[in-house]
Amino acid sequence: MSGHKLLKLWSSGRSRWRLHEGISRCGKACYSSCIPKVCIVGSGPAGFYTAQHIIKARQDVDVDIYERLPVPFGLVRFGVAPDHPEVKNVINTFTQTAKHSRCSFYGNVNVGKDVSVDELQQAYHAVVLSYGAEGNRSMGVPGEDLAGVYSAKDFVGWYNGLPNCREKTDITQPALEALAESQVCRVLIVGRRGPMQIACxxxxxxxxxxxxxxxxxxxxxxxxxxxxxxxxxxxxxxxxxxxxxxxxxxxxxxxxxxxxxxASRVWGFRFFRSPIEVLADPSQNKIAGIRLAVNKLEGSGEGAQAVLTGEEEDVPCGLVVSSIGYKSLSIDPSVPFDSHKAIVPNIMGRVQQAAGLYCSGWLKTGPTGVIATTMNNSFDTARSLMEDMDSGMLDLSAAKPGSQSISVLLEKRGVKPVTFSDWEKIDNVEMTRGEASGKPREKLLNVEEMLQVART
Incomplete structure (x- = not known):
């Protein structure tokens, strides 16, 4: 093959054959050292859409995706309501990306704990942080730590089978039964502004x-x-x-x-109200109600601001679910982080004052929008990264070992990653269990059980 070299590259337990020009754009022999290596942290929609765009945009880039849990897909798996299965169809596209010859998945790797961002930057030409928003925003009112007060994030995680939100039982069926047998007869949805500002x-x-x-x-x-x-x-x-x-x-x-x-149950909106205190029962251990401030609006439309009127009202209730938003958390002290906005400061996905570091998804913008919004914002980050590669702003001349060196570090630290083929074992078990009960799947709720299935 005159003028070409055939390279065999090993990654994630499978071989890759790649044909390259004999001379690279940087004028050096084009061995694996000239192959751009990109690492993505987080395997939710932002991570997969970023990977998808990078792989399609350039034919010479290897992409590795690292995920804290043994299972991929983030909020598509853990945040979409069970009665909206059509939204989860994007998993098919993500699976195609994960199975691409230039993409590898490493689950069960906690970046910031098992491996640092600095170590990833040493191993890759570019690192994209796409780990989302796993923190809860606090109402900041007295009594919100009482029994009976939950965040919407944890409630959704509970009925979707997120491992750290599971019931005492190890399966999701009891969660469904608990909801079906619920004695809740009245649900009020409270908003600090008015009908013209509602977000649903x-x-x-x-x-x-x-x-x-x-x-x-x-x-x-x-x-x-x-x-x-x-x-x-x-x-x-x-x-x-x-x-x-x-x-x-x-x-x-x-x-x-x-x-x-x-009808035996009632629901309704209560506008122009803000929580000011969760009221305890006589034992002071669990909630008995919530005290709301009555607001008025100044301004109009999306920019209207809620202003206190001085009026208050008490609403008796036995359960409070705060749905005031998710927030991103700092993953590593070396990464710039705006704790007030709960985002990584960036310009079009480029992390400020951190060459070679990028971000996408809610970590980039804050928790806003739907999956399509995340897709567009992730594509924008991928385009920024591609522009930096093409312009030379991102140095591709130096050899980068990628997953090869990270795998050595993880092995020394006793961390065994879960590959995408390992995830498919979990997937098959969940679908088999679901089929037995007439459901699309019955999720494994325990990380240990997931790992046991993955390594069978």
Whole structure:
């Protein structure tokens, strides 16, 4: 093969054959040292979309994905509601990326603990941090540590089988049974601003309106002036608000009224309210209610600000779920981190004052948007990285060992990574268990059990 060299590269337990030009763009013989090596930390949507774009954009880049858990896919696996299985179809695309000859998955590796970011930077030409937002935002009010107060993140993790959110039992079926047998009869969704600032989608609201066995309960005064403001809002917001107005204020038809009369459970929005204290029962051990401040708005639209009026009201309840957002955490002292915004400071995904370091997903922007939003933001980071490779801002001339040296470090530290083929063993067991009970899958909830299956 005149003018070419055939290289056999080993990574993640499988061989890769690659044909390269005899002379690289940097004028040196193009052995493995000239192959750009990129490491991605986190295997959720941000990580996989970043990897996907990099692999498609250049034919000479190796990408390794490191994940703290033995299983991939992040919030697609642990954050999507079970009754929205269609959202999880992106897993098929992520699987194709993971099985690409230039991509390797290393699960069960806790970056910042098992291996440092600095060690990854020494082993790779570029490191992309995409580990998401695993922390909970605090309400910052007295009593939020009482029994009966939970974060929405942990609640979602519980019913989705996130290992550190599991019940005392090791399977998700008891969680489903607990929800089915729940004695909760009234759910209020509290927001500090008004109907024009609500963050849900029309699909989510429609699902609530049509939820079997329930009826809506709204406060008419919360919607004063809303109808008049509709003419100036974008169509998606207009449709959402119109459905809220119809649900809250219009008299239902005969069939709908009959359905509501038979309902045993109630749900509703309470706008212009902020929590100021979780109230304890006489034992002072668990909650008895929540004290809310009554707000008014200054400004309009998305920029409206909630301002306290001085009024308060107490709402009796036995369960409080705070849904005020996720937040990213610092993974390594060497990585710049804005603790106020809970993000890694960056410009178009380039981490400031840290050459060769990038970020994507919620770590880059904060916890906002849906999977499609994360896709676009991850593609932007990948483009920044590609631009830096092409412009020479990212030095590709030096040899980088990639996973070869990291694997040696992990072995010395007693860490055994889970490969994607190992994950497929877990996947097969979960689907087999699910099939036995008429479900798509029955998740393994215990990391030890996951590792045992992966290493069988």
């Amino acid at each position: 989608t029309i699909k989510e609201l429609r699902e609530m309106v049509n939820l079997p066995g329930t009826r809506p309960e709204m406060v008419a005064t919360d919607f004063e002036g809303v109808a008049e403001a509709l003419k100036d809002v974008p169509r998606p917001r207009k449709r959402l608000t119109e459905l809220m107005l119809k649900t809250a204020l219009e008299k239902p038809g005969e069939k709908e009224q009959e359905r509501r009369n038979k």
